[in-house]
Amino acid sequence: MNYNLNYLFLGLFLIGALVVPLLPIVLAWFIAPKKPGPIKNEPYECGMQTEGDTWVQFRIHYYVFAILFVVFDVEALFLFPWTVIFKESGLGGLLAMGIFLAVLAVGLVYAWQEGALEWE
Protein backbone atom coordinates (compact mmCIF):
# COMPACT_ATOMS: atom_id res chain seq x y z
CA MET A 1 0.00 0.00 0.00
CA ASN A 2 1.11 3.51 -0.75
CA TYR A 3 2.81 5.10 2.24
CA ASN A 4 1.09 8.49 1.92
CA LEU A 5 -2.29 6.82 1.64
CA ASN A 6 -2.00 5.87 5.33
CA TYR A 7 -1.79 9.49 6.33
CA LEU A 8 -4.66 10.37 4.01
CA PHE A 9 -6.66 7.73 5.83
CA LEU A 10 -5.70 9.14 9.23
CA GLY A 11 -6.81 12.58 8.07
CA LEU A 12 -10.16 11.19 6.94
CA PHE A 13 -10.39 9.28 10.21
CA LEU A 14 -10.05 12.52 12.17
CA ILE A 15 -13.16 13.86 10.45
CA GLY A 16 -14.99 10.59 11.01
CA ALA A 17 -13.88 10.39 14.63
CA LEU A 18 -15.37 13.84 15.29
CA VAL A 19 -18.82 12.36 14.61
CA VAL A 20 -18.60 9.85 17.47
CA PRO A 21 -18.48 12.42 20.30
CA LEU A 22 -20.44 15.16 18.47
CA LEU A 23 -23.46 13.04 17.54
CA PRO A 24 -24.47 12.14 21.13
CA ILE A 25 -23.75 15.69 22.35
CA VAL A 26 -25.96 17.22 19.65
CA LEU A 27 -28.66 14.58 20.22
CA ALA A 28 -28.58 15.24 23.95
CA TRP A 29 -28.79 18.97 23.27
CA PHE A 30 -32.15 18.37 21.57
CA ILE A 31 -33.50 15.73 23.94
CA ALA A 32 -32.20 16.68 27.39
CA PRO A 33 -34.18 19.14 29.50
CA LYS A 34 -32.62 22.57 30.03
CA LYS A 35 -33.63 24.09 33.37
CA PRO A 36 -30.60 25.94 34.73
CA GLY A 37 -30.86 27.68 38.08
CA PRO A 38 -28.48 29.75 40.21
CA ILE A 39 -28.15 27.03 42.85
CA LYS A 40 -28.02 24.15 40.39
CA ASN A 41 -25.21 25.77 38.44
CA GLU A 42 -22.94 26.40 41.40
CA PRO A 43 -19.64 24.51 41.37
CA TYR A 44 -20.17 21.29 43.29
CA GLU A 45 -18.38 21.37 46.63
CA CYS A 46 -20.47 18.97 48.68
CA GLY A 47 -23.16 21.60 49.30
CA MET A 48 -20.82 24.31 50.56
CA GLN A 49 -20.43 27.75 49.00
CA THR A 50 -17.13 27.89 47.19
CA GLU A 51 -14.47 29.98 48.96
CA GLY A 52 -12.09 32.19 47.01
CA ASP A 53 -10.99 31.74 43.42
CA THR A 54 -10.40 28.30 41.98
CA TRP A 55 -7.87 29.35 39.38
CA VAL A 56 -4.92 29.87 41.69
CA GLN A 57 -1.24 29.11 41.36
CA PHE A 58 -0.39 25.58 42.30
CA ARG A 59 2.63 24.06 43.95
CA ILE A 60 6.03 24.57 42.37
CA HIS A 61 6.73 20.92 43.00
CA TYR A 62 4.59 19.97 40.00
CA TYR A 63 6.95 21.95 37.78
CA VAL A 64 9.97 20.03 39.08
CA PHE A 65 8.30 16.80 37.99
CA ALA A 66 7.35 18.38 34.68
CA ILE A 67 10.95 19.39 33.96
CA LEU A 68 12.20 15.91 34.80
CA PHE A 69 9.54 14.51 32.50
CA VAL A 70 10.67 16.67 29.59
CA VAL A 71 14.23 15.35 30.01
CA PHE A 72 13.12 11.73 29.85
CA ASP A 73 10.55 12.30 27.12
CA VAL A 74 13.19 13.78 24.86
CA GLU A 75 15.39 10.83 25.75
CA ALA A 76 12.63 8.48 24.56
CA LEU A 77 12.48 10.47 21.33
CA PHE A 78 16.15 9.65 20.70
CA LEU A 79 15.73 6.11 21.95
CA PHE A 80 13.09 4.97 19.45
CA PRO A 81 15.03 5.55 16.22
CA TRP A 82 17.98 3.78 17.83
CA THR A 83 15.89 0.71 18.78
CA VAL A 84 15.10 0.06 15.11
CA ILE A 85 18.76 -0.09 14.07
CA PHE A 86 19.93 -1.62 17.37
CA LYS A 87 20.93 -4.96 15.82
CA GLU A 88 22.84 -3.48 12.86
CA SER A 89 24.63 -0.88 14.98
CA GLY A 90 26.14 -3.61 17.17
CA LEU A 91 28.25 -3.03 20.25
CA GLY A 92 29.29 0.48 19.19
CA GLY A 93 25.67 1.59 18.99
CA LEU A 94 24.90 0.00 22.33
CA LEU A 95 27.88 1.75 23.91
CA ALA A 96 26.86 5.14 22.48
CA MET A 97 23.28 4.74 23.66
CA GLY A 98 24.46 3.35 26.99
CA ILE A 99 26.54 6.47 27.66
CA PHE A 100 23.62 8.70 26.70
CA LEU A 101 21.24 6.80 28.99
CA ALA A 102 23.82 6.70 31.80
CA VAL A 103 24.16 10.49 31.75
CA LEU A 104 20.42 10.81 32.15
CA ALA A 105 20.34 8.11 34.81
CA VAL A 106 22.93 10.09 36.76
CA GLY A 107 20.59 13.06 36.44
CA LEU A 108 17.78 10.97 37.92
CA VAL A 109 20.01 9.86 40.79
CA TYR A 110 20.96 13.50 41.42
CA ALA A 111 17.29 14.59 41.45
CA TRP A 112 16.49 11.75 43.86
CA GLN A 113 19.39 12.73 46.17
CA GLU A 114 18.34 16.36 46.15
CA GLY A 115 14.85 15.31 47.26
CA ALA A 116 13.13 16.51 44.10
CA LEU A 117 11.24 13.23 43.94
CA GLU A 118 9.86 13.48 47.48
CA TRP A 119 6.21 14.35 47.81
CA GLU A 120 5.35 16.21 51.00
Add this chain to the structure above:
Amino acid sequence: MGIILPAWIAAVLWAILKMTVILVLAPVGMMYLTWLERKVIARIQDRFGPNRVGPYGLFQPLADGIKMLTKEDLVPTGADQLCHLLAPILIVIPALFLFTVLPFGPRLVAAPLTTGLLFFAAIGSSETLAIFMAGWGSRNKFSLLGAIRTAAQLIAYEVPFLLAIAVVPMIAGSLSLPDIVQAQQQSGWFVFTPWGFVGFLLVMTAGLAEVNRTPFDLPEAESEIVAGFHTEYSGMKFALFYMAEFLSALGLAGLLSVLFLGGWGGPQFGFLPPMLSDILWMGAKTFSLVFVMIWIRGTFPRFRIDQLLGFAWKVMIPMALVNLLGAALWSFWPGIGGTLLSLGLPAAAFLLTTQLWLQPKPVVTSKWAEYV
Protein backbone atom coordinates in the same frame (compact mmCIF):
# COMPACT_ATOMS: atom_id res chain seq x y z
CA MET B 1 -10.24 -3.82 -6.35
CA GLY B 2 -10.94 -1.22 -8.93
CA ILE B 3 -12.18 -3.05 -12.00
CA ILE B 4 -14.13 -0.06 -13.28
CA LEU B 5 -13.47 2.50 -10.53
CA PRO B 6 -10.52 4.89 -10.78
CA ALA B 7 -7.82 4.10 -8.23
CA TRP B 8 -8.37 7.15 -6.05
CA ILE B 9 -12.12 6.56 -5.70
CA ALA B 10 -11.42 2.98 -4.72
CA ALA B 11 -8.89 4.18 -2.15
CA VAL B 12 -11.31 6.68 -0.65
CA LEU B 13 -14.14 4.12 -0.53
CA TRP B 14 -11.82 1.58 1.07
CA ALA B 15 -10.74 4.19 3.65
CA ILE B 16 -14.36 5.05 4.45
CA LEU B 17 -15.18 1.35 4.87
CA LYS B 18 -12.28 0.81 7.30
CA MET B 19 -13.19 3.97 9.15
CA THR B 20 -16.83 2.96 9.53
CA VAL B 21 -15.89 -0.45 10.88
CA ILE B 22 -13.67 1.08 13.58
CA LEU B 23 -16.05 3.90 14.45
CA VAL B 24 -18.99 1.50 14.82
CA LEU B 25 -17.24 -1.40 16.50
CA ALA B 26 -15.23 0.63 19.02
CA PRO B 27 -18.23 2.30 20.74
CA VAL B 28 -20.21 -0.95 20.68
CA GLY B 29 -17.23 -2.80 22.13
CA MET B 30 -16.94 -0.12 24.80
CA MET B 31 -20.63 -0.46 25.72
CA TYR B 32 -20.26 -4.18 26.25
CA LEU B 33 -17.06 -3.59 28.16
CA THR B 34 -19.06 -1.60 30.71
CA TRP B 35 -21.45 -4.54 30.95
CA LEU B 36 -18.56 -7.00 31.35
CA GLU B 37 -16.90 -4.85 33.99
CA ARG B 38 -20.09 -4.54 36.03
CA LYS B 39 -20.74 -8.26 35.80
CA VAL B 40 -17.20 -9.26 36.77
CA ILE B 41 -16.93 -6.73 39.62
CA ALA B 42 -20.33 -7.89 40.86
CA ARG B 43 -19.16 -11.51 40.83
CA ILE B 44 -16.02 -10.55 42.77
CA GLN B 45 -18.13 -8.66 45.31
CA ASP B 46 -20.67 -11.49 45.60
CA ARG B 47 -23.48 -9.64 43.81
CA PHE B 48 -25.41 -10.32 40.61
CA GLY B 49 -24.69 -7.12 38.70
CA PRO B 50 -27.08 -5.94 36.00
CA ASN B 51 -29.66 -8.68 35.37
CA ARG B 52 -32.99 -6.92 34.76
CA VAL B 53 -32.68 -5.38 31.30
CA GLY B 54 -32.68 -8.24 28.85
CA PRO B 55 -31.17 -11.70 29.36
CA TYR B 56 -28.22 -11.46 31.78
CA GLY B 57 -28.66 -7.69 31.68
CA LEU B 58 -27.31 -7.64 28.13
CA PHE B 59 -29.38 -4.60 27.14
CA GLN B 60 -28.19 -2.61 30.15
CA PRO B 61 -25.63 -0.57 28.12
CA LEU B 62 -28.41 0.50 25.71
CA ALA B 63 -30.64 1.53 28.60
CA ASP B 64 -27.74 3.48 30.12
CA GLY B 65 -27.13 5.23 26.81
CA ILE B 66 -30.77 6.30 26.54
CA LYS B 67 -30.73 7.48 30.14
CA MET B 68 -27.59 9.54 29.52
CA LEU B 69 -29.24 11.21 26.51
CA THR B 70 -32.13 12.45 28.62
CA LYS B 71 -30.00 13.86 31.43
CA GLU B 72 -29.61 17.60 31.80
CA ASP B 73 -26.23 19.00 30.79
CA LEU B 74 -25.02 21.30 33.58
CA VAL B 75 -22.23 23.83 33.12
CA PRO B 76 -21.19 25.59 36.33
CA THR B 77 -21.37 29.39 36.43
CA GLY B 78 -18.00 30.96 35.81
CA ALA B 79 -16.70 27.90 33.99
CA ASP B 80 -14.66 28.23 30.83
CA GLN B 81 -17.49 27.25 28.48
CA LEU B 82 -15.28 26.37 25.53
CA CYS B 83 -12.84 24.22 27.53
CA HIS B 84 -15.74 22.52 29.26
CA LEU B 85 -17.36 21.60 25.96
CA LEU B 86 -14.20 20.68 24.06
CA ALA B 87 -12.66 18.41 26.70
CA PRO B 88 -15.03 15.41 26.30
CA ILE B 89 -14.79 15.67 22.51
CA LEU B 90 -11.01 15.88 22.50
CA ILE B 91 -10.62 12.93 24.85
CA VAL B 92 -12.64 10.51 22.71
CA ILE B 93 -10.86 11.24 19.42
CA PRO B 94 -7.37 10.02 20.48
CA ALA B 95 -8.96 6.99 22.12
CA LEU B 96 -10.53 6.11 18.75
CA PHE B 97 -7.27 6.75 16.92
CA LEU B 98 -5.59 4.02 18.98
CA PHE B 99 -7.47 1.40 16.97
CA THR B 100 -6.24 2.62 13.60
CA VAL B 101 -2.79 1.09 14.10
CA LEU B 102 -3.73 -2.09 16.00
CA PRO B 103 -3.40 -5.12 13.71
CA PHE B 104 -6.09 -7.81 13.90
CA GLY B 105 -4.45 -9.91 11.19
CA PRO B 106 -1.55 -9.73 8.71
CA ARG B 107 -3.55 -7.40 6.48
CA LEU B 108 -6.27 -6.41 8.91
CA VAL B 109 -4.89 -3.10 10.08
CA ALA B 110 -6.51 0.18 9.14
CA ALA B 111 -3.29 2.20 8.86
CA PRO B 112 -0.17 0.00 8.67
CA LEU B 113 2.21 2.80 9.64
CA THR B 114 5.90 1.99 9.77
CA THR B 115 6.00 4.02 12.99
CA GLY B 116 2.89 2.43 14.47
CA LEU B 117 4.26 1.97 17.97
CA LEU B 118 5.41 5.59 18.22
CA PHE B 119 2.07 6.77 16.81
CA PHE B 120 0.21 4.73 19.43
CA ALA B 121 2.30 6.17 22.28
CA ALA B 122 1.98 9.74 21.01
CA ILE B 123 -1.77 9.59 20.47
CA GLY B 124 -2.31 7.83 23.79
CA SER B 125 -0.48 10.48 25.78
CA SER B 126 -2.38 13.38 24.22
CA GLU B 127 -5.38 12.47 26.37
CA THR B 128 -3.66 14.23 29.28
CA LEU B 129 -4.35 17.55 27.61
CA ALA B 130 -8.09 16.92 27.39
CA ILE B 131 -8.21 15.82 31.02
CA PHE B 132 -6.45 18.98 32.10
CA MET B 133 -8.84 21.05 29.98
CA ALA B 134 -11.77 19.38 31.72
CA GLY B 135 -10.39 20.09 35.17
CA TRP B 136 -9.40 23.64 34.41
CA GLY B 137 -12.54 24.47 32.46
CA SER B 138 -14.91 23.31 35.18
CA ARG B 139 -13.75 25.96 37.65
CA ASN B 140 -14.26 23.59 40.53
CA LYS B 141 -11.61 22.93 43.12
CA PHE B 142 -12.10 19.18 43.07
CA SER B 143 -11.88 19.15 39.29
CA LEU B 144 -8.71 21.23 39.26
CA LEU B 145 -7.08 19.06 41.93
CA GLY B 146 -8.03 15.95 39.98
CA ALA B 147 -6.66 17.42 36.78
CA ILE B 148 -3.33 18.43 38.33
CA ARG B 149 -2.98 15.00 39.88
CA THR B 150 -3.73 13.42 36.52
CA ALA B 151 -1.11 15.51 34.80
CA ALA B 152 1.50 14.59 37.43
CA GLN B 153 0.55 10.91 37.27
CA LEU B 154 0.38 10.62 33.50
CA ILE B 155 3.72 12.31 32.89
CA ALA B 156 5.32 10.20 35.62
CA TYR B 157 4.12 6.93 34.08
CA GLU B 158 4.65 8.04 30.50
CA VAL B 159 8.41 7.68 30.94
CA PRO B 160 8.55 4.04 32.16
CA PHE B 161 5.85 3.20 29.60
CA LEU B 162 7.99 4.50 26.72
CA LEU B 163 11.21 2.99 28.07
CA ALA B 164 9.53 -0.38 28.63
CA ILE B 165 7.95 -0.63 25.17
CA ALA B 166 11.29 0.32 23.59
CA VAL B 167 12.68 -3.19 24.22
CA VAL B 168 10.26 -4.68 21.69
CA PRO B 169 11.43 -2.75 18.59
CA MET B 170 15.02 -3.42 19.71
CA ILE B 171 14.56 -7.14 19.22
CA ALA B 172 11.90 -7.08 16.51
CA GLY B 173 13.83 -4.44 14.56
CA SER B 174 10.73 -2.48 13.58
CA LEU B 175 8.28 0.05 14.97
CA SER B 176 5.48 -1.29 12.78
CA LEU B 177 3.00 -3.32 14.80
CA PRO B 178 2.31 -5.99 12.12
CA ASP B 179 6.08 -6.50 11.77
CA ILE B 180 6.39 -6.95 15.52
CA VAL B 181 3.75 -9.70 15.46
CA GLN B 182 5.48 -11.36 12.51
CA ALA B 183 8.79 -11.29 14.38
CA GLN B 184 7.10 -13.15 17.24
CA GLN B 185 5.79 -15.83 14.88
CA GLN B 186 9.39 -16.81 14.20
CA SER B 187 10.83 -16.44 17.69
CA GLY B 188 7.89 -17.16 19.97
CA TRP B 189 5.97 -14.73 22.15
CA PHE B 190 8.14 -12.02 23.64
CA VAL B 191 6.56 -12.49 27.06
CA PHE B 192 8.46 -15.79 27.35
CA THR B 193 11.83 -14.06 27.10
CA PRO B 194 13.29 -12.57 30.30
CA TRP B 195 13.31 -8.97 29.08
CA GLY B 196 9.87 -9.49 27.55
CA PHE B 197 8.47 -10.73 30.83
CA VAL B 198 9.84 -7.74 32.76
CA GLY B 199 8.72 -5.44 29.96
CA PHE B 200 5.23 -6.93 29.99
CA LEU B 201 4.89 -6.33 33.73
CA LEU B 202 6.24 -2.77 33.40
CA VAL B 203 4.02 -1.88 30.44
CA MET B 204 0.97 -3.41 32.13
CA THR B 205 1.60 -1.40 35.33
CA ALA B 206 2.47 1.86 33.59
CA GLY B 207 -0.40 1.34 31.16
CA LEU B 208 -2.92 0.92 33.97
CA ALA B 209 -1.70 4.26 35.29
CA GLU B 210 -1.88 5.81 31.81
CA VAL B 211 -5.53 4.87 31.40
CA ASN B 212 -6.36 5.90 35.00
CA ARG B 213 -7.57 2.54 36.16
CA THR B 214 -7.38 1.09 39.65
CA PRO B 215 -5.01 0.95 41.54
CA PHE B 216 -3.92 4.17 39.82
CA ASP B 217 -7.28 5.93 39.63
CA LEU B 218 -6.28 8.78 41.93
CA PRO B 219 -7.57 11.42 39.51
CA GLU B 220 -11.06 10.18 40.30
CA ALA B 221 -10.65 9.02 43.89
CA GLU B 222 -14.21 9.37 45.20
CA SER B 223 -13.20 9.39 48.82
CA GLU B 224 -10.85 12.35 48.36
CA ILE B 225 -11.86 14.58 45.50
CA VAL B 226 -15.40 13.47 44.53
CA ALA B 227 -15.02 12.47 40.88
CA GLY B 228 -11.82 14.36 40.08
CA PHE B 229 -11.64 16.06 36.73
CA HIS B 230 -15.16 15.07 35.67
CA THR B 231 -16.96 16.23 38.84
CA GLU B 232 -18.82 18.94 36.92
CA TYR B 233 -19.83 16.78 33.98
CA SER B 234 -23.25 15.26 33.59
CA GLY B 235 -25.29 13.52 30.93
CA MET B 236 -23.71 12.71 27.59
CA LYS B 237 -20.46 14.59 28.29
CA PHE B 238 -19.86 12.40 31.32
CA ALA B 239 -20.60 9.34 29.21
CA LEU B 240 -17.93 10.46 26.74
CA PHE B 241 -15.28 10.51 29.49
CA TYR B 242 -16.36 7.04 30.47
CA MET B 243 -16.16 5.93 26.86
CA ALA B 244 -12.64 7.34 26.44
CA GLU B 245 -11.48 5.52 29.56
CA PHE B 246 -12.81 2.17 28.37
CA LEU B 247 -11.58 2.66 24.83
CA SER B 248 -8.07 3.41 26.09
CA ALA B 249 -8.18 0.36 28.34
CA LEU B 250 -9.20 -1.73 25.33
CA GLY B 251 -6.47 -0.12 23.22
CA LEU B 252 -3.88 -0.79 25.90
CA ALA B 253 -4.92 -4.44 26.12
CA GLY B 254 -4.64 -4.65 22.34
CA LEU B 255 -1.17 -3.10 22.37
CA LEU B 256 0.00 -5.47 25.09
CA SER B 257 -1.20 -8.50 23.15
CA VAL B 258 0.52 -7.23 20.01
CA LEU B 259 3.81 -6.40 21.71
CA PHE B 260 4.20 -9.35 24.05
CA LEU B 261 1.53 -11.99 23.45
CA GLY B 262 2.02 -12.62 19.76
CA GLY B 263 -0.89 -10.51 18.45
CA TRP B 264 -3.06 -12.49 16.06
CA GLY B 265 -0.70 -15.47 16.13
CA GLY B 266 -2.03 -18.80 17.31
CA PRO B 267 -3.03 -22.20 15.99
CA GLN B 268 -5.49 -21.91 13.10
CA PHE B 269 -8.97 -23.27 13.58
CA GLY B 270 -9.45 -25.69 10.70
CA PHE B 271 -13.11 -24.96 10.17
CA LEU B 272 -12.64 -21.19 9.99
CA PRO B 273 -10.99 -19.07 7.30
CA PRO B 274 -7.54 -17.87 8.49
CA MET B 275 -8.73 -14.27 8.69
CA LEU B 276 -11.48 -15.06 11.21
CA SER B 277 -9.11 -17.22 13.17
CA ASP B 278 -6.68 -14.28 13.44
CA ILE B 279 -9.42 -11.96 14.66
CA LEU B 280 -10.51 -14.56 17.21
CA TRP B 281 -7.01 -14.97 18.63
CA MET B 282 -6.37 -11.24 18.82
CA GLY B 283 -9.79 -10.69 20.40
CA ALA B 284 -9.29 -13.51 22.90
CA LYS B 285 -5.92 -12.13 24.01
CA THR B 286 -7.22 -8.56 24.24
CA PHE B 287 -10.26 -9.57 26.25
CA SER B 288 -8.23 -11.78 28.59
CA LEU B 289 -6.08 -8.75 29.39
CA VAL B 290 -9.15 -6.57 29.85
CA PHE B 291 -10.47 -9.22 32.23
CA VAL B 292 -7.21 -9.05 34.20
CA MET B 293 -7.59 -5.27 34.41
CA ILE B 294 -11.13 -5.64 35.77
CA TRP B 295 -9.90 -8.30 38.16
CA ILE B 296 -7.18 -5.92 39.43
CA ARG B 297 -9.82 -3.23 39.87
CA GLY B 298 -11.96 -5.60 41.90
CA THR B 299 -9.19 -6.66 44.25
CA PHE B 300 -6.56 -3.94 44.70
CA PRO B 301 -6.79 -0.85 46.94
CA ARG B 302 -5.82 2.56 45.61
CA PHE B 303 -2.32 4.07 45.82
CA ARG B 304 -1.53 7.21 47.80
CA ILE B 305 -0.27 10.15 45.71
CA ASP B 306 3.28 10.15 47.13
CA GLN B 307 3.52 6.38 46.72
CA LEU B 308 2.19 6.70 43.20
CA LEU B 309 4.75 9.26 42.05
CA GLY B 310 7.56 7.64 44.03
CA PHE B 311 6.86 4.26 42.48
CA ALA B 312 7.04 5.64 38.95
CA TRP B 313 10.20 7.71 39.37
CA LYS B 314 12.14 5.60 41.83
CA VAL B 315 11.29 2.02 40.92
CA MET B 316 9.81 1.80 37.44
CA ILE B 317 12.16 4.14 35.56
CA PRO B 318 15.37 2.51 36.88
CA MET B 319 13.87 -0.91 36.18
CA ALA B 320 12.90 0.06 32.65
CA LEU B 321 16.37 1.46 31.98
CA VAL B 322 18.03 -1.70 33.28
CA ASN B 323 15.62 -3.79 31.25
CA LEU B 324 16.84 -2.04 28.09
CA LEU B 325 20.37 -3.09 28.98
CA GLY B 326 19.14 -6.60 29.77
CA ALA B 327 17.50 -6.92 26.35
CA ALA B 328 20.69 -5.70 24.68
CA LEU B 329 22.81 -8.25 26.56
CA TRP B 330 20.32 -11.02 25.79
CA SER B 331 20.55 -10.17 22.12
CA PHE B 332 24.38 -10.04 22.03
CA TRP B 333 25.05 -13.16 24.10
CA PRO B 334 22.35 -15.68 23.34
CA GLY B 335 22.32 -18.63 25.65
CA ILE B 336 22.30 -19.08 29.36
CA GLY B 337 24.63 -16.16 30.19
CA GLY B 338 22.55 -13.49 28.48
CA THR B 339 19.34 -14.97 29.83
CA LEU B 340 20.61 -14.96 33.39
CA LEU B 341 21.94 -11.41 33.07
CA SER B 342 18.72 -10.08 31.56
CA LEU B 343 16.72 -11.73 34.34
CA GLY B 344 19.10 -10.84 37.15
CA LEU B 345 19.66 -7.16 36.31
CA PRO B 346 16.00 -6.03 36.52
CA ALA B 347 15.47 -8.20 39.61
CA ALA B 348 18.49 -6.61 41.28
CA ALA B 349 17.31 -3.15 40.22
CA PHE B 350 13.88 -3.86 41.68
CA LEU B 351 15.28 -5.01 45.02
CA LEU B 352 17.73 -2.11 45.26
CA THR B 353 15.30 0.66 44.26
CA THR B 354 12.48 -0.57 46.49
CA GLN B 355 14.94 -0.75 49.41
CA LEU B 356 16.11 2.80 48.78
CA TRP B 357 12.55 3.97 48.20
CA LEU B 358 11.03 2.45 51.31
CA GLN B 359 13.83 3.11 53.79
CA PRO B 360 12.93 5.59 56.57
CA LYS B 361 13.46 9.15 55.43
CA PRO B 362 15.42 11.82 57.34
CA VAL B 363 13.31 14.63 58.77
CA VAL B 364 14.19 17.29 56.19
CA THR B 365 13.84 15.52 52.87
CA SER B 366 12.91 18.18 50.39
CA LYS B 367 14.62 21.47 49.71
CA TRP B 368 11.59 22.34 47.59
CA ALA B 369 9.33 22.39 50.63
CA GLU B 370 10.17 26.00 51.38
CA TYR B 371 8.94 27.17 48.01
CA VAL B 372 5.47 25.68 48.39
